[in-house]
Amino acid sequence: MRAECGAVAGGVRRDARQRGCRVASSQTIAARQRFFGAEAVDPVSGAVREDQVLVSWFGCASFAVAMGGVVFLLDAWVPRxxxxxxxxxxPEEVAALDPAAIFIGHGHFDHAADAGAIARASGAVVYGTAxxxxxxxKQVGGAELxxxxxxxxxxxxGDRYDFELAPGLSVTAVRHLHxxxxxxxxxxxxxxxxxxxPGLHDxxxxxxxxxxxxHLARHLLAPEGGVLLYQFRRGDFVLTWHDSxxxxxxxxxxxxDVLRALPASDVHIGAIQGYNQFTNGLHDSRRYIEALRPKVFVPNHHDNWLPLITARGEAFRTPLHxxxxxxxxxxxxxxxxxxxxxxxxxPGRLAFDPAPRD
Structure with a gap:
């Protein structure tokens, strides 16, 4: 994991000249301040505060996350x-966040069409199926990533994969279904x-x-490649995300049963728009929520990213409740x-203060 300088913890800046750390570019500082808020990002080093979990939505099921000061992406597509x-x-500004990792839920264009370009520009490690x-x-002409x-x-x-993204930041990935x-x-x-x-006005x-x-035409037929749910844990805080x-x-x-065996989620970011909504509403989404037992549920994949067949998120508020x-x-x-x-x-819409469990 790449060490960052001057991480903000409780408003106290560390020495930006500590050995082994690096200072972010002005583009990275600006991007992080825009996504996570100026008060959460050190204006000299670009490090993001460690005492909060910060999540910023950039369309469909794509999110930028700062957890324990580590910046990573959930999916990698800016809808267009x-x-x-x-x-x-x-994609250029998302890459400027300088994420350490990109976690792909599945390979369809509306989730991964910018993964190659962002990974190449930022050096982020991509996590996903083969x-x-x-x-x-393939998106970057066969370049090594x-x-x-x-x-x-x-x-x-149900297959499960466990690993550490950074010291103290553990990840579990679980195979599930589209x-x-x-x-x-x-x-x-x-x-x-x-x-x-359909929200045609947009x-x-x-x-x-x-x-x-x-760009859309080039990636429209990208294969699914399998579907993964990810859970991130740091201390007692648990964040779970899936894009279908x-x-x-x-x-x-x-x-x-595999999901029930995971620690209960403090925050669960889960997809609610999907093919089964036209027959069985949000029944499938509820089953994930019941299994993951979150304190806070955040919907995703429910905005008007494809206006010919989608609608704005407001249309899903009442059905979800x-x-x-x-x-x-x-x-x-x-x-x-x-x-x-x-x-x-x-910034601040999805800001969480980890606290010990009861």
Whole structure:
């Protein structure tokens, strides 16, 4: 892990001249201040404060995270192609964050289309399946990228991979399933379909530029390559993220047992938009929430990144709360709803103060 200088801990700056550390570029300092907030980033070294977990959303299921002062990405795609400028950043600025790692949930274009370019520009290590690594390298003409393979597309759902990203920052990756349409469930546990009207107005306001259309076309058919859920733990704080919610109860119920065996999540960032919403609503997403037992749930993959078939996040607010009403009141998490475009790159929106568990 690359050592950084001047990390901010409780507002106290460390000596930026300590041996073995490096000072960030002005571009990195500016990008980190924009994503995480000026007060969270040392203006001299660019180090991010260690006493908070900071998460910044940049569209679809992509997030920049600072945990224990370590900056990393969850997925790597700035939504564009159907629109331009809808998300107020680009791959160059994301790369300027100088992430230590990029964690790929699955390889479809709306999750990994910028992984290769960002990894090449920043030197970040890509984590994902063998196919995710191959796709990232293909994006940059076969250039060598540092990539840690976590199984392959042939790995079995429920397979688990444990490792350390940095001293004191442990990671568990679990194979699970992509969202998929299943037959309509009947009975007392049946969820209402969620079928929001497409948000076509955003295409008119944020008209797609030719370069963005070409980028989307080049990556449109990228393979899934397997689906991974990641849990990050530092001290007593647990952050879990996944960029798709599959029909686990119907097709791989044992994966729910694997998720239940993980430590309960302080924060769970989970996908709610998916193929099964049109038949079974947000039932699949709820199963993940029940298994992971979060204090706070943050939805992802629910914004208007493809206006011909998607809608703004506001369309999912009521269906999400109605779905959570199936859970016992004491087990329901606090919902930290993200709404496009207000919550893109919104410092402080997802800031958490780790505290010892009861």
């Amino acid at each position: 192609g159907a629109t331009s400028g809808y998300v107020p950043t680009g 196919e995710h690594c191959a796709t990232a390298r 540092a990539c840690q393979e976590l199984g392959s597309s042939k790995s079995a759902p 969202s998929a349409r299943t037959p309509r469930r009947e009975g007392p546990d049946a969820s209402a379909p969620v079928r929001p009207k 295409i008119r306001i944020h008209r797609p530029g030719l370069a963005d259309v070409r 919610s599959g029909p686990l109860l119907d097709k791989a119920p044992h994966v729910l 109605e779905e959570l009403a199936w859970m016992p009141e004491g087990a329901r998490p606090e919902v930290r709803m993200l709404l496009d475009r207000d919550d893109y790159l919104a």
